[in-house]
Amino acid sequence: MGYKICSKKTYEAMVQEYNEILTKGLNIDIRRGRPATEQLNLSKAMLKCKPTDFIAKGTNADIRNYGLPTGLPEARKLFADLLGLTPDNIYVGGNSSLNLMYDIVANCLLRGVLGGERWLNSPKVKFLCPVPGYDRHFRITEDLGVEMINVKMNADGPDMDTIEELVSSDPTIKGMWVVPQYSNPTGITFSDEVVKRMANLKPAADNFRIFWDNAYCLHHLYEDKQDKVLDIIEECRKAGNPNMVYTFMSTSKVTFAGSGIAVVAASPENINFLAKQFDTATIGYDKINQMMHVEFLKDAENVHKLMMQHAKIMRPKFDCVLKTLKAGICNSNVATWNSPRGGYFISVDVMPGCAARVVDMAAKAGVFFTNAGSTYPYGKDPQDSNIRLAPSAVSVQDLKVAMKVFCLCANIAAYEKYNF
Numbered sequence: 001m002g003y004k005i006c007s008k009k010t011y012e013a014m015v016q017e018y019n020e021i022l023t024k025g026l027n028i029d030i031r032r033g034r035p036a037t038e039q040l041n042l043s044k045a046m047l048k049c050k051p052t053d054f055i056a057k058g059t060n061a062d063i064r065n066y067g068l069p070t071g072l073p074e075a076r077k078l079f080a081d082l083l084g085l086t087p088d089n090i091y092v093g094g095n096s097s098l099n100l101m102y103d104i105v106a107n108c109l110l111r112g113v114l115g116g117e118r119w120l121n122s123p124k125v126k127f128l129c130p131v132p133g134y135d136r137h138f139r140i141t142e143d144l145g146v147e148m149i150n151v152k153m154n155a156d157g158p159d160m161d162t163i164e165e166l167v168s169s170d171p172t173i174k175g176m177w178v179v180p181q182y183s184n185p186t187g188i189t190f191s192d193e194v195v196k197r198m199a200n201l202k203p204a205a206d207n208f209r210i211f212w213d214n215a216y217c218l219h220h221l222y223e224d225k226q227d228k229v230l231d232i233i234e235e236c237r238k239a240g241n242p243n244m245v246y247t248f249m250s251t252s253k254v255t256f257a258g259s260g261i262a263v264v265a266a267s268p269e270n271i272n273f274l275a276k277q278f279d280t281a282t283i284g285y286d287k288i289n290q291m292m293h294v295e296f297l298k299d300a301e302n303v304h305k306l307m308m309q310h311a312k313i314m315r316p317k318f319d320c321v322l323k324t325l326k327a328g329i330c331n332s333n334v335a336t337w338n339s340p341r342g343g344y345f346i347s348v349d350v351m352p353g354c355a356a357r358v359v360d361m362a363a364k365a366g367v368f369f370t371n372a373g374s375t376y377p378y379g380k381d382p383q384d385s386n387i388r389l390a391p392s393a394v395s396v397q398d399l400k401v402a403m404k405v406f407c408l409c410a411n412i413a414a415y416e417k418y419n420f
């Protein structure tokens with residue numbers, strides 16, 4: 001079909017190599033963005049951090065007891081400093097930001113947003129989903145019965161022309177998922193222009209909310225080349241939309257995945273409203289864990305030092321993936337990929353119609369990649385092209401093997417689809 005992939009001889013040699021790999025009994029899993037053991041060890045000392053004083057700063061509250069529903073004041077301050085905000089912008093929750101997102105979407109549907117009706121009063125509830133994006137965002141909205149609309153992701157953020165047009169004309173569009181920095185999976189960071197345009201949206205729905213998941217805002221790969229995204233809360237305030245955004249982050253990949261602490265940052269009005277809504281579900285989150293985090297992480301400067309130790313572990317893995325792709329993909333038609341400056345993922349677009357085949361061939365050889373389609377709502381990539389690589393949890397040695405297999409599968413699948 002008009003694409004030159006490689007010669008027949010090269011193709012046959014690759015098939016032979018692939019068949020030999022099938023006999024090797026490989027078992028390498030790079031499906032999910034988990035921190036490596038070495039990274040988890042960076043925070044081992046936190047488990048020894050015993051609070052010296054159980055009274056939360058500036059209060060009479062004993063952290064071992066109920067109370068302080070918006071979080072430990074020390075933890076609110078730490079996150080405010082990290083995000084360039086003030087503590088009244090911060091709600092410290094439990095161990096998972098995804099859990100906070102789920103609860104907020106559910107509350108919006110059932111109980112409404114600050115100053116607006118509950119979403120379920122609308123004949124339909126729709127979300128805009130920049131693609132490729134984070135599969136677990138899409139699962140939340142799919143599970144809760146929200147209709148999802150794909151929006152193209154560009155190199156500087158989602159396609160704002162489409163977003164502006166849809167949001168301003170359709171009152172059933174109630175929300176939007178975004179990962180603004182070192183995005184999952186494309187690794188891109190939103191430009192200032194995209195952030196400003198997003199803050200200046202004029203939604204047809206008065207209860208529209210942006211779900212700004214800043215999961216990777218601290219996860220730079222380099223000391224000297226770091227992306228920075230504009231403060232959406234401030235931009236929304238300036239635009240006269242102060243309550244239009246909920247932002248999220250957590251320490252899942254700073255300290256311990258699944259045992260960190262998670263945060264919502266938003267306007268003080270939104271935070272107070274949220275605290276009231278959440279008050280029905282919990283008398284407060286785990287302040288002992290919050291205190292241990294504060295004792296261990298100390299301040300923003302110390303967190304940045306810790307993140308550079310993470311970067312030192314992550315960088316060779318990203319380098320390995322990029323180098324192996326460059327050497328192993330036989331032709332620029334076969335695949336394109338990004339070279340992010342941070343985050344946890346490398347996103348590869350193989351030739352249309354080949355992604356599921358590549359993931360399947362690799363799985364038969366014992367190398368497991370995130371399912372094709374999972375970076376799209378409903379698991380359906382219309383082009384069957386995008387594959388997310390998550391190199392963090394395995395050794396460089398295993399990555400080299402995994403990526404070699406990936407390249408072979410991408411080359412073979414492309415040849416068989418376009419040169420047969």
Ligand SMILES: Cc1ncc(COP(=O)(O)O)c(C=O)c1O
Binds near residue numbers: 257
């Ligand atoms: C964009 C994004 N948000 C949230 C999460 C999960 O965060 P948490 O562990 O705080 O629930 C991930 C994990 O991979 C992620 O990639």
